[in-house]
Amino acid sequence: MSSHHKDLQKLTAAGFLISLGIIYGDIGTSPLYVFKAIIGQEKISELLVLGGVSCIFWTLTLQTTIKYVIITLQADNKGEGGIFSLFSLVRRRAKWLIVPAILGGCALLADGIITPPITISSAIEGLHTKYPELPTMSVVIAIIAGLFFIQQFGTSLVGKAFGPIMFLWFTMMGVLGINYIIDMPWILKALSPHYAFQLLTTDPAAFTILGAVFLCTTGAEALYSDLGHCGRSNIRVSWIYVKACLILNYLGQGVWLLQHNGQKLDLNLLNPFYQIMPPQFLIFGIGIATVAAIIASQALISGSYTLIAEAVRLNLWPKVKINYPSEQKGQLYVPSINWILCLGCIGVVLLFERSEKMEAAYGLSITVAMLMTTILVSKFLKRRKVPSYLITLFLVIYFLVEGTFLFGNLGKFVDGGWFTLGIGLVLFIVMWSWHTARRIRNRYVKFIEIEDYYDILKELSEDDTVPKYASQLVYLTSANFNSEVESKIIYSILQKQPKRADVYWLVHVDVMDEPYTRDYEVDFLVPNKLIRIDFKLGFRVEQQINLLFRKVVEDLVKKGEVDITSQYRSLNARKIVGDFRFVVIEKVMSRSHTLSFYERAIMTIYGQLKKMSISEERGFGLDLSFVTVEKVPLTLTDPESVVINRII
Structure with a gap:
């Protein structure tokens, strides 16, 4: 392992901040829309709120903490992570592993088209609380266009500010949550799995709720994908802080919702995330949320470039022009992918208009990516000579958990899930055709x-x-x-x-x-x-x-x-x-x-x-x-x- 990667394994304050800035943008902005999606058009009830918080807590624990932070981060390919790095570690074990690798890669790229619109829209729509007639869609499109335009110049300079900004973001969320928790401390009982079990076994809309709950962990793949930028120790320690702030904020939103128990609210105008902010703090809070959403989008965009560059070198994608706009290690820019993503993101905004409609398109493709990672990780564990019964237990638990989430998200297909699945299918056809054509051609090379x-x-x-x-x-x-x-x-x-x-x-x-x-x-x-x-x-x-x-x-x-x-x-x-x-x-x-x-x-x-x-x-x-x-x-x-x- 190079000295660069050895240094990354060390726990440092700088590494902690870099992790906050690079990794947690997607999962860190999920409080903007998760509870909105869980409640939907339903009347607020104690079980719905307590069960929702419980589902969020245990999803973050099982899916993000145990699967990714504890288990998947072990699949360290000379300091690097990500689905193609994982595939490179295990591809010699079986030829068919190319299928989950391609499926997972395509699902992550499709996720890159829906994440910027939903996070930026959710942040900007907070302005409706003060300015109900504001045309937020135009503002969102302008931000997205500007974000993709600056990619060609490199983002190393602004990237240095990401860590402190995200530290401020998470701290703000934690403090806002605590302010409400002290008014109703018994909300902490929602962390018991009992309420999640009770909600999912008694509510007729259990699968719909699960599809909404899954949005809280959609950024979990980034923890592994950015292993090379941050190092395992920094990711694990920073996750403790991030998870604590996220849970505190979800609990605070839960308190606000319980204060309106029995009511049916228009959560598009009364987003619980913004409602727990003091009125005089709202504009500042929306500003920080918008910057955090842009940082989350930047992380997804940069991740898409890296994914495509790896796919090109593994002969899974047509050769495309790749630029290196700065001297920063690992920073690259893929013009063709940049403008495809830009058009896709603007298309999402024009098609769905508001974040609550985008929620229907969000989550389905990333569930597929997580299932594919589970398959590849099981092969890695076998390579590490982990006992077969533990590998079987890992597969059973996560096929059950992620399979359940997949079924929950399938309900979104008609309302918008078709969009990301369609994008993923097109990407799969491109990757599979390029890979298979090369094998066909090689048959006839003498x-x-x-x-x-x-x-x-x-x-x-x-x-x-x-x-x-x-x-x-x-x-x-x-x-x-x-x-x-x-x-x-x-x-x-x-x-x-x-x-x-x-x-x-x-x-x-x-x-x-x-x-x-x-x-x-x-x-x-x-x-x-x-x-x-x-x-x-x-x-x-x-x-x-x-x-x-x-x-x-x-x-x-x-x-x-x-x-x-x-x-x-x-x-x-x-x-x-x-x-x-x-x-x-x-x-x-x-x-x-x-x-x-x-x-x-x-x-x-x-x-x-x-x-x-x-x-x-x-x-x-x-x-x-x-x-x-x-x-x-x-x-x-x-x-x-x-x-x-x-x-x-």
Whole structure:
């Protein structure tokens, strides 16, 4: 583990504040709308309030504290967390684990489209208490548009303020809650699981209530996803403070609701969260809530960028442009995803208009993500040799808990759940098609023994009758073994246009299960004529092959292992370095009826995605002025199977 990640494991005041600023935006803004959703249009009753608080407390305990803070944070991939990091830890145990990984990733991305609108809307709608006619929808859209616009410039500067602001936010929530709890201290009995059990077994709308309760834990995935930014110790300690403040605030809201026992209130105008604020504090409170909602949205947006960058490097998403707007480690910006999320968020606001309508669309997709994490964590526990009976107990408990929440959220499908599930389905089709198409294409890539071509490559390199193509000729290869090479590479060198070079290089990139591995191996297949470099890069390492290759060559030159001086007499006399040229072979699928209907459909989708993605050479960070792209067909039909008769 690097010193950077070792430092993160230490509990520090700075780490505590960073955790508050990065991780808890989503779960920390849930008091804005959870009780609103639980009560809905129902008449306020003691059981509904006490049972609601009890359900919230035990959901945060079982789901967030035990599953994520205690168990899932153990799945530490060299200091990193998140569903794709977890998948990288366990993917070699079973091929089918790609399915829960993709489903979970898509659900988290879909959640990124609904979280900013609901949190920002819930905060801004507090102004209706003083200004009932205020067009809050326009304000929300303006904030969302501004938030996405500034992403391209980097957020490291404002990010430093997130921790203190969120500390103020949580402290404010805790103090507001205590102010009401002291008026009715017996509200603390709501922490007993008895009231949750009684409410869920007697209320006819139990599943609807469960769907609303689940909103209190929707940010739990972020605790694991941001493990690399904050460290396990800082997350665990900061969660104690966050959970205490959240529960105090929910209890305070419960007291206010019990003060209106038997009444049927319009909670859209009388949000319990804002009602427990002193009137003179309201505007300030709404301001802090709005900033907290923006911070929550920022965390989701940044998380979406990281998720997509990992998916690209794991070959689960088309290659897209990824920018690094600041020097801050791990900060990146994905333009295509940024504007897709922006349009999606604005679309959500226009479609649902108010936060209470958005609540129907919220929660369903994240339940799916949590179920997928449960599956992957169980495989991780098996890898850690945890006793089978404990793994079975873990699966039974969390399939039961999350399955119940899933059924509770399914009731939201018609009212809005269809939206996030639809978004998730589209994302799944993209990821699954890209992953499956690559496997289909690889079936038709022919590998040959490179040793059979050592002599001809050496002879070609020294054949003065063939015009020199480049001093140093570099091919990107997908062959996993040093003894093999794609037949198309040999065809490109020897037949398509004989390419004479002083030295031939084969470069292979292997994406490792560890996040930040940056290693390489060199194999001198034919000394000074044919050299293979294998890069072993972590799934979070930017694949700047042009720079990495240059660095490796410089190291080899310093050690005297290679000579890249131009062999042209005039240039060699002055010790001038020879030219380098990369050749990227783009494999094109030829039409064939040998593919099944399903595979043809996958390849059709892949073809359209390929048009929208950036090229292979851009994806590998190559200097386009030194790159040649050759398109070669992948023949799907064996010529020997084609029958044709000659007429004599």
